[in-house]
Amino acid sequence: MLDQKAWQVTAGSAVLGLLAAAGAIAIAGPWDGGQRTAEKTWAAGQGRTGAGAHPGAPAPARAPKPAPSAGPVLTALGGDPDDSNASNASNAGDAGDDGGATAHDAGTSGRGNHTGTRAEAGEAPMNLAKTLGPLLGRPALGKVTAASVVDVETGRQLYGKNATRPMTPASTVKLATMTAALSAVGPDHRIPTTVVAGRGDRHITLVGGGDPGLDAKALGRLADSTARALKAKGVRKVALGYDVSLYSGPRQHPIGPNDNIAPVMALTLNEGRLNRTTSGPAPRSGDPAGAAAEEFVRQLRARGITATKAAAPAKAPKGARRLAVSWSAPVSDLIERALTESDNDIAEAMARQTALAAHLPASFAGGAKAVKQRLAKLGMPLAGTVFTDGSGLNRKDKVTAALLTSLLTRDGDPDHPELRPVLTGLPVAGFTGTLVDRYTGPGQAPAEGLIRAKTGTLTGVNTLAGTVVDASGRLLAFAFMADATASPTAAEQALDQASAALLP
Numbered sequence: 001m002l003d004q005k006a007w008q009v010t011a012g013s014a015v016l017g018l019l020a021a022a023g024a025i026a027i028a029g030p031w032d033g034g035q036r037t038a039e040k041t042w043a044a045g046q047g048r049t050g051a052g053a054h055p056g057a058p059a060p061a062r063a064p065k066p067a068p069s070a071g072p073v074l075t076a077l078g079g080d081p082d083d084s085n086a087s088n089a090s091n092a093g094d095a096g097d098d099g100g101a102t103a104h105d106a107g108t109s110g111r112g113n114h115t116g117t118r119a120e121a122g123e124a125p126m127n128l129a130k131t132l133g134p135l136l137g138r139p140a141l142g143k144v145t146a147a148s149v150v151d152v153e154t155g156r157q158l159y160g161k162n163a164t165r166p167m168t169p170a171s172t173v174k175l176a177t178m179t180a181a182l183s184a185v186g187p188d189h190r191i192p193t194t195v196v197a198g199r200g201d202r203h204i205t206l207v208g209g210g211d212p213g214l215d216a217k218a219l220g221r222l223a224d225s226t227a228r229a230l231k232a233k234g235v236r237k238v239a240l241g242y243d244v245s246l247y248s249g250p251r252q253h254p255i256g257p258n259d260n261i262a263p264v265m266a267l268t269l270n271e272g273r274l275n276r277t278t279s280g281p282a283p284r285s286g287d288p289a290g291a292a293a294e295e296f297v298r299q300l301r302a303r304g305i306t307a308t309k310a311a312a313p314a315k316a317p318k319g320a321r322r323l324a325v326s327w328s329a330p331v332s333d334l335i336e337r338a339l340t341e342s343d344n345d346i347a348e349a350m351a352r353q354t355a356l357a358a359h360l361p362a363s364f365a366g367g368a369k370a371v372k373q374r375l376a377k378l379g380m381p382l383a384g385t386v387f388t389d390g391s392g393l394n395r396k397d398k399v400t401a402a403l404l405t406s407l408l409t410r411d412g413d414p415d416h417p418e419l420r421p422v423l424t425g426l427p428v429a430g431f432t433g434t435l436v437d438r439y440t441g442p443g444q445a446p447a448e449g450l451i452r453a454k455t456g457t458l459t460g461v462n463t464l465a466g467t468v469v470d471a472s473g474r475l476l477a478f479a480f481m482a483d484a485t486a487s488p489t490a491a492e493q494a495l496d497q498a499s500a501a502l503l504p
C-alpha cells in the first residue's frame with residue numbers, strides 16, 4: 001500500500017503518474033470474476049456482509065462477503081483524516097452554487113455519513129473556480145453546464161456550478177441504478193434461470209429470472225443438468241414451455257427498437273444480440289425469450305433429449321418441480337461490466353432486481369420507483385430527480401451533478417463496502433470500456449490510467465462523472481453535465497479536459 005507521501009510524489013508529475021498507473025494496474029491484477037484479486041482478498045478478511053440473499057445459489061468457499069471495500073485505499077489516497085494535508089486548500093475566492101466553488105456542510109458528522117453535498121465545519125474550500133470556470137464555459141459544452149467536485153474522504157464539495165439543477169444524465173444515471181441495486185440485493189446476489197417439470201416430467205418449462213448475462217455456454221450447462229435429471233427418470237422426449245412472467249409492463253424501451261438495447265424480458269440470450277458482439281450497439285432480436293427457448297431446445301437435442309418448443313410463453317404450472325437451475329454471475333460482476341461497457345441491458349435488469357427486492361412490479365415504472373426509494377434510504381439528495389428507466393436512454397430522466405457526486409461518495413463510504421463495485425467498475429481513461437479512446441484530443445494533458453469515470457451520451461447531451469486523485473493525494477468525485485451540445489466529439493474533449501484539470 002502506498003503511503004501518503006508516495007501518493008503525493010506520484011501526483012506531482014503527470015508522466016510519473018502515468019507510469020505509476022500502469023504499474024498499479026499490473027499490481028492490482030489479475031481480475032477475478034470482474035474484481036481485482038487484491039481488492040477481493042482484502043474484502044474477504046472483513047466481517048461485513050451484503051444486503052442480498054440468494055437461497056440455493058452455489059455456496060462460496062466461505063460465508064458471503066461484500067464486493068471489495070477500498071477503505072484502506074481511500075485512506076492512503078486521502079491521507080489520515082486528521083492530517084493537515086487532508087484539508088489544505090488554496091485561497092477561497094469561490095462563489096455560490098451557480099457561480100463557482102463552494103464548500104457546504106453535510107449536516108452530519110463522522111466518516112461514512114457524507115453524501116458530498118456539504119462540508120465539515122471549519123474546512124476551507126479549494127479554489128477550483130479559476131481552473132474549471134473557463135473550461136466548463138466553452139461553447140462546445142452548449143448552453144447550460146452543471147458541475148460538482150467533492151472530496152470523497154470528507155464529503156467536502158470543492159466546486160459547484162448549477163450543482164442542484166436537474167439535467168438529463170444520459171448513461172451516468174447508471175450510477176444511481178447500480179448503487180440502488182447493490183444496496184437492495186447485495187453484491188453476492190445471483191439471478192436464477194430455472195427448469196421446472198410438471199405433468200409427469202414430459203412437460204418442462206424454462207423460467208426466466210432476469211439474468212442479463214445468460215449466454216449459450218450457461219444455457220448449455222443448464223441443458224446438461226436438465227438432460228441428466230430427465231434421463232434419470234427415463235424421459236427422453238419433452239415439450240418445452242418458457243415463462244417470462246417475472247417482468248411486467250412494456251418490454252420495448254420508450255425509444256423504440258434500437259441497436260443499444262433489446263426488448264427487456266426476464267429470459268434473454270446474449271442480450272438478444274444477432275451477432276457475436278458482447279458490448280456496444282448490435283442488431284437485436286425482437287423476441288429474446290423465444291430465441292433463448294429455441295437455443296435451449298437445440299442444446300437438449302444435442303444431449304439426447306427430443307424437445308419441442310411452445311409457440312408462445314406461458315407461466316409454469318403451479319406446483320412444478322425444479323429440475324435444474326443456472327445461476328448468474330454475482331451482481332457485483334454484472335454491475336462492473338455494465339459500468340465499464342455502459343451496458344443498457346444489464347442496467348435495466350438491475351433496476352428490475354431492485355424493484356423485485358422492494359416487492360414492486362419489475363417494469364420500467366417499478367424499477368424507477370424502487371431505485372428512487374432505495375437512494376432515499378441511502379440519504380441521497382433527490383430534489384428534482386426523475387427516473388424513468390435504469391439505463392439513461394430516456395431523455396425524461398433528470399438528475400443533478402450533486403446527486404452524481406453524492407452517489408460516488410457513498411460508493412466509497414467505508415461503512416458501505418457493498419457499494420464498492422460502482423467505483424471498481426468505472427472505465428479507466430485510455431485503458432477500458434467507454435474511456436479506452438478518450439483523453440486523446442488536442443491539448444489534452446496526459447490522463448491515461450489516472451481517471452475513472454462513467455460516460456453519458458445522447459444527441460445533444462454529454463456527461464461525465466467519476467473519480468480522480470488530486471495533487472494532495474485526495475480522492476475526488478466529479479460530475480460534469482452539458483446540454484444542447486452541437487458536436488459530441490468536441491463536447492467529450494471539453495469534458496475530458498475539465499476532468500484532467502483536477503490532476504496534479
